[in-house]
Amino acid sequence: MFYVDNRLQFPVRVETPDPLFARALQQAIGGVEGEIRVAMQYFFQACGARGDARFRELLMNTAAEELGHIEMLATAVAMNLEGAPLSMQEEAAADPVAGAILGGINLKNLLSAGLSAMPIDSDGVPFNMSHIYASGNIAADMHANVTAESTGRILAVRLYNMTTDPGMREMLAFLIARDTMHQNQFLAALEELGGAEGVFPIPNSFPQEEENQDFNYAFLGFQADGSEPVAGRWSEGTSIDGKGEFTTRAHEPMGEEPDLGSARPNSGAQSEQME
Amino acid sequence: MFYVDNRLQFPVRVETPDPLFARALQQAIGGVEGEIRVAMQYFFQACGARGDARFRELLMNTAAEELGHIEMLATAVAMNLEGAPLSMQEEAAADPVAGAILGGINLKNLLSAGLSAMPIDSDGVPFNMSHIYASGNIAADMHANVTAESTGRILAVRLYNMTTDPGMREMLAFLIARDTMHQNQFLAALEELGGAEGVFPIPNSFPQEEENQDFNYAFLGFQADGSEPVAGRWSEGTSIDGKGEFTTRAHEPMGEEPDLGSARPNSGAQSEQME
């Protein structure tokens, strides 16, 4: 269960409110690489964690941290929206910059939320919880979390580069640092789970002898001219999971042309399909 | 650009059509860990790839492969739907199993598609392309792809365990093998990009001295009782990226209680909020 402290995890200051930057910050709240996503992803992974109980605690602890990040960003959005124009025609007529601002923000921040943050991305698209990956496989979850923290840090870096406001840069320098830690933290969890050779292929509980042995370490080419595909670490040498040897070859169709036959009567097809 | 061969990449056989298994297979087509997702993800990553041209080719080559997997699965869905009941009342009355089948399938496979596959998941939810992660950062993309292939292989294993049909198991043993290779292939790409110490923290182009140095390698605790959070590889020792030393501490609020002040006149708030 959760408790709340009314103070923010880290100070949020805005020296010069910038309504367009408020729109950009929305991506860090409701974008697919944003903070709602990680908070809820770790939360649901924790709720479904089976096996070593430390992972449940690791995940729920960080979920609590991420909830605080949403709060910080939502505060930052509202502060950047201060001073946004509420009226349209006069502003745009008098001042192209003001017009560009009204045209450039997510209007829902104004029309639906009264100059406050929403769980939407930088183009006004609401967050969809299908992006919460919680697979029931702890290694896949940890790997997904490194991915989430990577795209999250990329986003935070882009936002940092986009603003010169000292307060916003200070907040983002904190969030970037946390993403650095979180990447490392979930990488560390993967190390505990056995590192690349212990963890992969995920899931490691499937008996690999039931895989098709002709295809599990072959880099297949689908080049139209039949040439071999581009060479690299992936095309020869021992596989990264240490359980196979990479090979390369062009692939040719092994199956037939599919034939579903005629349509069934009463199936709503055209008569010609039933012949 | 793409070319097509009308034959399938690998044979698809169904000995005993099973409409409920058709529903389960839909997850591998239109689920968030399914084949549409990987095909389109590699496709868009390829289209936006900057830098070393080999990655563009690696990605587009595998996108072509995955398109063939969608086709195989769609064929398998249609073949498993053969013999599904088209009529409701009589079946359910006469035969509880038939009733359970009609109640158990995605009805859209019947009502919208006439016993064919659709780009939906196992509960009938259409695939949403927001799940195509293509970040413009090649390391994040490769990491996302390992994640996608991990959840994809987990799904294929679950499907394999769910059926006893020899044809379906043969097809899934092929797909599981490909997922093994694809996990390794993208792990190999990460090795080419420098391995954990070269790649992380993603993006590696951001000057780490601009991060908040108090927080980039600290495992913070948010336990209500103020205790330190659960210990593990993540709480001490050198960080996985080799650039820091893990520490642990409980976190306390550093910011103030946020105060957005009064609502602006004409902003649609209650009068009481404007005082």
Place this chain on the structure above:
Amino acid sequence: MFYVDNRLQFPVRVETPDPLFARALQQAIGGVEGEIRVAMQYFFQACGARGDARFRELLMNTAAEELGHIEMLATAVAMNLEGAPLSMQEEAAADPVAGAILGGINLKNLLSAGLSAMPIDSDGVPFNMSHIYASGNIAADMHANVTAESTGRILAVRLYNMTTDPGMREMLAFLIARDTMHQNQFLAALEELGGAEGVFPIPNSFPQEEENQDFNYAFLGFQADGSEPVAGRWSEGTSIDGKGEFTTRAHEPMGEEPDLGSARPNSGAQSEQME
């Protein structure tokens, strides 16, 4: 503007309530080929109609009709849900058929709507208004409407085949008849707009001499073996719009391999991409 009469457009009778059929009927309400779609599609096409005012009236008139169809179907759903089990464990234990029913219905019809209809499809997915096609081109709109009425009639036929209830068959025989008329009605509108040779290619206002003349009537092949694509009415003879002559050939790439160059500094890419 709209008026309402509390009576139904056509009688709705259910002799034997069938909760599973209620689920199937939901597709005709909230499915992409359902009645909300056509009602709202004609409504928005009418609201945006420019040119000959008769089309606006034709569309808004039929929008009113379709609203009445939603009402009929919603009534039918509620009537079929009569008698659905509200309790789970006891029913399933005692009676597999009852268990199959509870497992087979959209649970939201019970949990969210208290045994009433919802704007969802037969798998419980809510209707999304992106399916309202209103292009601002009257010919495209009429063609889209024929399509909508075709998939609508296919669905109604599948539902008709799925039930033996006399009341439901009577209602569906009415709706199928209306779909027949609506297909013809919008085909008639296309005839008024000039028939195939007058209407196509849509939009007919674009000067065809600005099209690439090598490609506007060529059936291009993308067969991997370089063979010509499958022959038919589309591969030779005068085009259906009467403005060209069909030819056939295999297509080969005319562009280069795309090269987006290096990533920009500060764009969140890896350092390696910026070299």
Place this chain on the structure above:
Amino acid sequence: MFYVDNRLQFPVRVETPDPLFARALQQAIGGVEGEIRVAMQYFFQACGARGDARFRELLMNTAAEELGHIEMLATAVAMNLEGAPLSMQEEAAADPVAGAILGGINLKNLLSAGLSAMPIDSDGVPFNMSHIYASGNIAADMHANVTAESTGRILAVRLYNMTTDPGMREMLAFLIARDTMHQNQFLAALEELGGAEGVFPIPNSFPQEEENQDFNYAFLGFQADGSEPVAGRWSEGTSIDGKGEFTTRAHEPMGEEPDLGSARPNSGAQSEQME
């Protein structure tokens, strides 16, 4: 069933077309607090109404009214889009205001709808029918409708404040008045249903003695420092439903740490989770 009159419910005039305001008006059509939402919500509530037949009529009557509001707003959007630039480069180069307009509108209004309205919100997001709340409980529905009319009126007020066009203000003054009436109308329905003491807690048909009596009128605190939560009318005195007495206290965990045990074999987890 429904009838249509080709005239508008209320005059729609635009003195100075304003494409950016057209975008804002889209929120009143396809936003979650817009007119499609209320029209369809009352419609589905009416279709599922059980008990006193007057509520069905009240709801369907107002549904008809709201359909007319969508039509008015769609007309207003098209009229405000008159004169929007169709061409990009030249305009933006010559005239920053024109460029800001093209950048500021929902491009779909131009690209998909040819300068007409669409069922989207002010950021181009299509309306999703999951927002149609029709619970099968008449009191909850009436309460939801007051809420919908409240957010609807807030939106209309914000739009009114955003424009100075006399025609648009006249239309919005009409719509704001209707929202005033609709708030009152559904509040009146709640009064008929028994007022706060008769209606609450919703649903009033559940025997309250089966509730957990320690928690049904207690204001629980989740402050991290263990302090009591903020005091107010909600923390002491008789409850608003007249059936309890408010108390306040900090809450502490009553459950254990959850433990789901090991993962099952064949469930796709890692081997380590199955130990």
Place this chain on the structure above:
Amino acid sequence: MFYVDNRLQFPVRVETPDPLFARALQQAIGGVEGEIRVAMQYFFQACGARGDARFRELLMNTAAEELGHIEMLATAVAMNLEGAPLSMQEEAAADPVAGAILGGINLKNLLSAGLSAMPIDSDGVPFNMSHIYASGNIAADMHANVTAESTGRILAVRLYNMTTDPGMREMLAFLIARDTMHQNQFLAALEELGGAEGVFPIPNSFPQEEENQDFNYAFLGFQADGSEPVAGRWSEGTSIDGKGEFTTRAHEPMGEEPDLGSARPNSGAQSEQME
């Protein structure tokens, strides 16, 4: 910011795991009337609260409580999924009840989450954050919250009636009690804000003299036969907000037939529309 305690807010016990009931419980997690919705709604309302600071605290405090409810329900879902069949053909062949169970659950709970909870509803549809209503108007927000708690309690009551498991009933009796309190708590907040006469019409900051005075307290009829609409408390007497007198009349169109004229050249319309 948030803290976590690893113990549950209230005990979660399941005596007889019931996979179908797990599906039903998903509605209370990811349904539009579920716990994610209220947790996130109060959270975002708190983040955007302007004016009296007590409301921010009231909201954030209850957000913390609701997060704990999600956790309880997610635990309950996983516990009810214990023993669900992982294999399809054999079960359904041998045992219709087992077949009905596999057909009756959200397959994603098994295929995507390995027998754990997900942020989806009872039909497998992921929660969409557009359902977070946070209007920037504190009275509308409080009213929306009463609505949310009403539909939430209806759902909990339906779930309670659906199960006979003592552990589940105990948990639901707790949640139902909390919904009772939360309805009262937000009603109490509305009383603090002035009660019906002080609060309505929302927003109360708009000068009512700018409303169209002919329409703000008139119950308008849209009956096709021109009759007056159904009478009730809403058709005569003083309005609930105390600021008007209800009247009733049939409405007739006051606007003209809309005429958008010809389509513009280069707008993608048919030539016939441009004449």
Place this chain on the structure above:
Amino acid sequence: MFYVDNRLQFPVRVETPDPLFARALQQAIGGVEGEIRVAMQYFFQACGARGDARFRELLMNTAAEELGHIEMLATAVAMNLEGAPLSMQEEAAADPVAGAILGGINLKNLLSAGLSAMPIDSDGVPFNMSHIYASGNIAADMHANVTAESTGRILAVRLYNMTTDPGMREMLAFLIARDTMHQNQFLAALEELGGAEGVFPIPNSFPQEEENQDFNYAFLGFQADGSEPVAGRWSEGTSIDGKGEFTTRAHEPMGEEPDLGSARPNSGAQSEQME
């Protein structure tokens, strides 16, 4: 199965990068009338095709072509985004045009994709695969495809009119030509299937004598004043399918006022609804 050639189907050149035009081009990728839609629609129609095997090949061949179009457009988006501002405050302050550009693009193209294309439309909304119409009826599918190519060509024409860049116009002149061919190609398929009189009403396999004969060729009026609806080709003469004679009349309600009776006990309704 599919093969890839790394070169583009047709050259993509951009003389003057235009970030706002990049946003517009996104509609042709991820809009409902865009290239993902047609590629995936033909793909799924092919996978489910029953009857004459030529249609499967026709569809899969053109699916391969359309995949190449997505690639061309994605390349064009990335090329037009070259030079887009990455920083916000300074640009907007110094240069209104630059500010308008940043406000005018889909920020996700920058924040999520690093100046690359995404599967989103011109307002940043991700493509939803529910738009893949594959009905199991070959005639409906062909008709749907003509519709898709019509809206696709309208969009391409609007984009062509919006730009003056010679490279972009050359690419669009190619795509417009292909849409001309594809309209004709699917119209030709309909001619092979029997033309209007053979194909309609879709599905032609339903015995028309089971339709309600009073309603299958009657143009019904729903005008509130009881007048006949607007006359046209649809109101008299032989129907387009050659199987009926058009008639016209005003429709009056044939059903009763629906009455669902009282709510069931334990169904979560108010007590008053159960009386």
